[in-house]
Amino acid sequence: MTKKLVLVVDDDDGVRRYLSHLLSSLDYEVRGVPSGETALASLAAGTAPAAVLLDLAMPGMNGLEALDRIRASHPRLPVIVLSTTAQISTVVDAIRRGASDYLTKSFQDEELQLALENAIEKQQLRQEVAVLRRRLDREEDGFVSTSARILRIKEIGRQVADTDAPVLILGQSGVGKEVVARFIHGQSHRAGQAFVKVNCAALPEDLLESELFGYERGAFSGALTQKPGLFELADGGTILLDELGEMTFHLQAKLLHVLQDGEFTRLGGRQPVKVDARVMASTNVCLDEAVAAGRFREDLFFRLNVIHIEVPPLKDRREDIPLLARHFLRQYAVRYRSAVTELPRTLEEAFLAHDWPGNVRELENAVRRFVILGEAETSLAELRRSRTVAEVHSPGRDDPPHADATHEARPSDGLSLRKVGAQAAEDAERRLLRRVLDQTRWNRREAARQLKISYKALLNKLKKWEVADPARRPLGESAAPAAAPARARDRAAVAFPAVAGVRGRGGEGPAPWDQGAAKSHRREEVVLAPKRWARTVTR
Ligand SMILES: Nc1ncnc2c1ncn2[C@@H]1O[C@H](COP(=O)(O)OP(=O)(O)OP(=O)(O)O)[C@@H](O)[C@H]1O
Ligand SMILES: [Mg+2]
Numbered sequence: 023m024t025k026k027l028v029l030v031v032d033d034d035d036g037v038r039r040y041l042s043h044l045l046s047s048l049d050y051e052v053r054g055v056p057s058g059e060t061a062l063a064s065l066a067a068g069t070a071p072a073a074v075l076l077d078l079a080m081p082g083m084n085g086l087e088a089l090d091r092i093r094a095s096h097p098r099l100p101v102i103v104l105s106t107t108a109q110i111s112t113v114v115d116a117i118r119r120g121a122s123d124y125l126t127k128s129f130q131d132e133e134l135q136l137a138l139e140n141a142i143e144k145q146q147l148r149q150e151v152a153v154l155r156r157r158l159d160r161e162e163d164g165f166v167s168t169s170a171r172i173l174r175i176k177e178i179g180r181q182v183a184d185t186d187a188p189v190l191i192l193g194q195s196g197v198g199k200e201v202v203a204r205f206i207h208g209q210s211h212r213a214g215q216a217f218v219k220v221n222c223a224a225l226p227e228d229l230l231e232s233e234l235f236g237y238e239r240g241a242f243s244g245a246l247t248q249k250p251g252l253f254e255l256a257d258g259g260t261i262l263l264d265e266l267g268e269m270t271f272h273l274q275a276k277l278l279h280v281l282q283d284g285e286f287t288r289l290g291g292r293q294p295v296k297v298d299a300r301v302m303a304s305t306n307v308c309l310d311e312a313v314a315a316g317r318f319r320e321d322l323f324f325r326l327n328v329i330h331i332e333v334p335p336l337k338d339r340r341e342d343i344p345l346l347a348r349h350f351l352r353q354y355a356v357r358y359r360s361a362v363t364e365l366p367r368t369l370e371e372a373f374l375a376h377d378w379p380g381n382v383r384e385l386e387n388a389v390r391r392f393v394i395l396g397e398a399e400t401s402l403a404e405l406r407r408s409r410t411v412a413e414v415h416s417p418g419r420d421d422p423p424h425a426d427a428t429h430e431a432r433p434s435d436g437l438s439l440r441k442v443g444a445q446a447a448e449d450a451e452r453r454l455l456r457r458v459l460d461q462t463r464w465n466r467r468e469a470a471r472q473l474k475i476s477y478k479a480l481l482n483k484l485k486k487w488e489v490a491d492p493a494r495r496p497l498g499e500s501a502a503p504a505a506a507p508a509r510a511r512d513r514a515a516v517a518f519p520a521v522a523g524v525r526g527r528g529g530e531g532p533a534p535w536d537q538g539a540a541k542s543h544r545r546e547e548v549v550l551a552p553k554r555w556a557r558t559v560t561r
Contacts (some may be wrong), residue, residue: 025051026072026142031061031088032104033080037127041075041134048135057081058088065096072142073100073122078112086116093120098148100141165198165205166349169339175202175331183209188281188326191304193333195485196383199304200262202333207260212300215259218252222273223265223481231273232289241290251288253280256299266326267307271319277301278322301326336378336385343373346382350389358393365389366398376405379488384408407445452487455480464491 028050030041038054045052053069055061057080065071074092078085085103092101100122105113113124122141125133167173182189183206191199200219207217222230232241236251253261263269269277280286281301285294303326312318336342347365355362365373369392378384392401455473462468470480483489 025049027051027053027070028138029061029064029069029071029074030054031056031058031074031080031085032077033057034077037077037104044131044134045138048138050138058083058085058091061088062091062095065092065099071099072145073102073138075138076101076103076121078103078105078109078116086112086119089116089119089121098145100145102137102141165201166346167339167342168345169334169342171334171339172198172342175333176205178329178331179206180209182206182329184211185329186210186300187328188300189302189329189331190309190326191302191331191333192309193304193306194335194381195306195488196381197333197335198382199306199333200264201382202331203260203262203302203304206302207300210260210300212259216256217260217262218256218299219262219264220252221264223268224478226477227270227273230269231276234273235276235286235288236295237289238291241288245290248288251286251295253286253297253299254295257297258299260300260302263301263303265305266303267305267309267312267318274319274322278319278325281322281325336381340374342382343378343385344370346385347373347389350386351393354390354393360393360396362393362396365392369398369401372402372405376408379408448487451483452489455483455487456489459489459491 028045030038030045030052032038032041032054033056035056038056042052042054050072053064053071055064058076059082061074061076076085076088076092080088083091089101089103092099097120101120103113103116103121103124104127105116105124106127116124122144123137125137165176167176179202189203189206191202193199203219204217207213220230220234225233232249232251234251234253236249236254237245239245239248263277276286280297280299283294284298285296287294309318309323309327313320313323336346347370351362351365354360373385373388380387388401388404391404392398395401455469458469458472459466462472466480466484467477470477473480475483
């Protein structure tokens with residue numbers, strides 16, 4: 023460890039020599055200067071002492087003036103003043119001006135040692151507090167919660183941030199899985215590097231493979247140049263594999279290789295590419311059940327399931343609703359230059375009573391709508407409609423004819439004829455979709471073919487309408503755990519206890535592949551930290 027430097031400022035050679043000898047014996051490095059002017063010049067030249075010992079009575083610039091100038095240029099540097107007993111009033115003045123401590127020149131050696139240790143330690147503590155405060159501020163930016171379960175997730179996130187271990191984040195759609203992943207990344211030593219998010223459900227297998235692992239020139243027709251994969255872009259940073267449950271077996275094997283050996287080969291390539299990317303994965307399906315059903319590799323599951331975080335649905339942490347609503351209100355009021363500063367009481371009460379099947383994303387959208395429209399009544403009608411849709415779509419429930427929007431609509435809902443028509447069409451579409459899915463035993467590609475829509479469009483509708491395969495129990499519905507999943511859970515619990523139970527699936531926000539990127543069959547974001555939310559590059 024490097025020694026701490028003490029700058030001794032005293033015009034008396036004898037005092038400087040004595041202090042130099044004493045401090046060296048206490049394991050400090052010492053630099054002695056004869057005046058305030060030389061002390062300031064030395065600091066300006068880059069000398070970085072841990073503390074300054076400053077004589078008050080010096081010819082030329084006196085000690086108090088030197089103190090003022092040091093405080094101005096180095097406000098956090100501890101300065102201990104040295105005085106004679108005759109200068110007590112000057113000492114009081116020095117303390118007022120920000121000196122850390124004082125010693126009369128008749129000090130005992132231990133007094134000097136103690137004064138220095140105290141001053142340096144106090145400064146270190148101040149610095150630590152400042153770092154923690156900055157961290158807290160940064161957290162407040164994007165991760166709002168008062169719920170004990172989420173605070174525990176934050177705590178675990180902080181603990182595991184620097185371990186580089188894979189993290190598996192589970193939870194319903196819109197609960198904030200990505201927020202958790204970004205939080206962990208932001209707390210880690212990788213925070214200054216890329217955070218790359220890939221939606222595994224949004225791309226067909228071959229495209230996802232080339233996006234993840236890149237390709238060599240000539241790997242396939244159209245591969246005119248070499249292209250690095252997203253794993254390479256995440257080198258030194260973090261990659262979040264969203265909707266991992268949708269990844270095919272072939273890609274699961276490649277992913278396992280990266281996790282085991284930290285390397286992969288580009289498509290059409292032979293040379294292994296080394297990467298140091300921390301892998302996180304998120305999903306809203308029960309991976310352990312997918313393992314039991316043979317849809318997900320058990321070895322990959324165990325590799326990923328080192329740290330396992332379950333984000334609870336919003337309805338199970340209602341205390342977060344007002345806090346999040348205020349957070350989004352502030353955020354969108356600024357974005358849309360709105361004068362709205364608070365939620366009307368009726369709306370806040372309705373928010374608190376609502377079940378939020380789409381979780382935080384649904385709440386965010388509701389607040390955003392309110393900020394844009396500025397009318398509580400429209401927002402209340404939307405909430406009623408959302409509740410109706412959620413009830414109609416609750417898994418295992420048939421679609422009763424009376425649940426149609428046409429039957430439910432009341433003038434007070436503020437639904438226009440066009441909206442009612444659109445809702446009725448949507449209901450009909452949804453019923454047909456479910457029937458075809460049942461007929462095809464949930465073969466989604468076959469269902470898409472029969473319905474003459476693209477596979478992506480079908481996934482999109484399933485997500486939007488919360489239609490889940492009853493055989494693939496979504497997170498949130500109880501079922502007796504099979505033998506293998508039970509083992510998997512135990513192992514996860516040993517590695518790291520699950521944070522909170524997650525039950526139920528919901529989601530009302532736009533499906534990720536809705537957002538324009540799907541048009542080009544590309545949907546990855548590369549977000550460069552530390553401006554974590556600021557710079558998003560969509561490839
Ligand atoms: N605790 C939170 N504080 C602030 N914003 C949040 C919080 N949780 C979620 N959000 C916001 O809610 C929206 C949905 O969050 P996020 O994308 O992380 O959910 P998700 O669980 O990954 O959803 P999906 O399953 O659809 O991928 C985002 O806009 C996010 O910023
Ligand atoms: Mg997500």
